[in-house]
Amino acid sequence: MQNGNHPVRTQEIRVASEVGSLKRLLIHSPDRGLGKVVPSKAQDWLFEDIVHLETMRKDEYDFYVKILLYFLDPDKIRGKLAWISTDPERNFFKPDHPDYFQSDAVIDLQYLLTDILKDEVIRTRLISGICAVERCRFHIQNQLYGYDPVELSKILISGSLPDRTMLFAPLPNLIFTRDIGIVINSHILLNKPAKLARTREAFLAQYIFFYHPLFSKYRDKIIEIPDNEHHFLLPDNEVSNDYSRTTLEGGDVMMVAKNHLLIGCSERTTLYAAQQVIRLLFDKNVVDKVTIVKIPKKRDYMHIDTIFTQVKRNMWVLLGSLGRVGDEAKKRDLLHFLAPKDVPEALRIIQFTKGAEHKPVEIENLEDLLTSISRDDLGCSEPVQFIYSGNNEFPFGAREQWTDSCNLLALKDGVVIGYDRNDKTLEAFRQAGFETVRAADLLERFERGEADPETIENTFIMLPSAELSRARGGSHCMSLPLLRAEL
Template sequence: MANALNNFSEIGKLQQVMLHRPGKELENLLPDYLEQLLFDDIPFLEQARKEHDFFANTLREQGIDVLYLEDLAAEALHTDSLKQQFLSEYLDEAYVTGKETRKEIEDFFLAIKDTREFIDQTMAGLHKKQLSISKNLNLSDMVEDNYPFYIDPMPNLYFSRDSFAIIGKSVSLNKMYAKTRRRETLYGKYIFQHHPMFSKESINLLYNRDFDTRIEGGDILVLSPQVLAIGISQRTDVSSIEKIARNIFASEASFQHILAFNIGEERKFMHLDTVFTMVDYDKFTIHPEIEEHLVVYSIAKKQGDPEIVEETDSLEQILCRYLDLSAVEFIRCGGGDFTAAAREQWNDGSNTLAIAPGEVIVYDRNPMTNQKLEAAGVTLHRIPGSELVRGRGGPRCMSMPFVRDKL
């Protein structure tokens, strides 16, 4: 398939997108372990799926081709040897170290003949009630005996934006911030190496999951075919931005500048796209709490090492200069009211998914921000999100664009 990936903007008409429909991994969330799994609450799976299906159908109604991570991963493991290879890496990264335990767990997974069911089980993790493993004297098998899982679930998978990012025709296969999320990128590795969609072309990796510093897709915004924005955040290191900049400038010819937004390391901000998204050529959502102290660095493509400068202009002026605009409009989360802004940003009011210039998908639960978007002339497609939002992510977080029309 020619041009399987094409993403040169945040707002070009969306043609193809990848999602993950929430699965049984959410039912393996337990109150005592929420923090380590990066959740604040436990979504109700049945309702979360209804909300997610509404989201997917909203996309389809606009003529967008919706793919699912779980289907692509299953289709990528099209031979027994690939399935075995994937499982070996998966168990390594799930820290299954006891020899006898590992053998019994491996046999459990390989007994699942349907590859899609196999993938679903790897995502759900493995609860101890599912498999009775014979006791032995191996310390690795005996320690943490009261812990409820042999393998932790991956409840963050429905935020499909984070584990990799499509930049131009290339992929950033990310190194995730939290240990609990690092297995998520394994699915992307096998999809881009072995899925029939990509087998006839060599996918260029701008970043690889085995690099030693973290970066996540929620921090990467493709503002134009020439300009990226990347957040310095709780989830993305400065050194990661320097690494990916060199690779982008070397292999994606159109990109000339990266704007690094230092948004701080607070969980409530988490990623750049939780406080700042692009909704039209000259319109952006923004959380007012970041504006006053935001520092932006520009990284320019040059012979040899990229040139890095701390910008001193206002954010409006910086965006006008790099995007060649006469003016920009900021649509402030909560309408600029700090109380409403804090509440609606927590519920992902700033996290919009543009499906065309000036046309976005938003949660219906952020009325003040949505009213301001409409007043600015933006067309809204509202989706319910009372359960989905419990994982702290919105429509952009839940979507991975593969193909957008060029502007």
């Protein structure tokens, strides 16, 4: 990967927890395609709303990137923040800009795509494949060969030419890099998106993971999920059901301990895909234990990381209505009585352990599962704590879960980044002994030497989120960790 003379070479890849200190990750900063989402296609492209691109870039995502750099690659950022948090002229740079941060630890997918497109053979194959997927005219295919790798990468992601002509749909969901793949110990699981709108993302991800030098030592450890062997012979009504369809997205996969993987079965991930992953991981001796967390198939939830994420070894944030406290919450929820037919199906949790002698075990509730992970898998002797979305107050639990109160990225054990708009959840964090601090204020503290990423602890970093939250994904969704320190 290069920007000027800055290659990113093969690096160690290993993730064995959700809260070990983050050392390297993949992101994708908002591209021009996000500014092309129109109301009539928003839901087809998996957006609930249209967003204001420049606000998202400069006033929100820019803080996310700078916080990541301060924790993962501080030499790239320390002493270089000439702006004050309210400076309207602050610049936001994409990977093709000469002032881009060029980090080996915070890596943009567009950067990697540009690099592999410098190879003529890969370039030809990728253009041909995408034009086939997008059903482009042969004239368009020939036109794309004329662009340099930098511009071509932007076209393939955004779907539009430099003159703003749209060739095909944008990929507005690519900012949620978690969904394209997941690192499981030293293996890479490539995911299979459920929705047509994300097909091109998966295609680009295949080429990046198999062809970029960053992953060259791990090509024999890339796992692809097989389709039903005879899927092309199945009737249409069977192809679309959970027992034959292979779809899985990274928001439904959590590497919670070196021996233990969670897989959510959700609106986006099927039971058949989960079954295939369990078989592959056990055959390759990647993990010893896989727990299936089956959640209601509702757009409200989408993936398991929208209903819970880990904060520190002994602490989790989750949606109370799907946990042990859910029954009590439902008693206070008038909708539970007024429309009982619409109450979602119950959450189910089944744990599989490698070995013929082990039978699947059903776990009663989410808190029991998370307590077991902290206590048994991570060896935590402290009491396990839960922070509930909206502080478990009606109607704030559901409201704030919708704006990603449970979708947090742990930068290290006990230091998380999430959205600033979930007031009741933030109140619950403060009650649990956490400091809540605006990203801009923390960056200024770092610059003045008043705080240090190495020593900071028990902190919730609040990311501006008016536009980002409208895209329906939080900081956990916007990250694909490649390397975490061992706990």
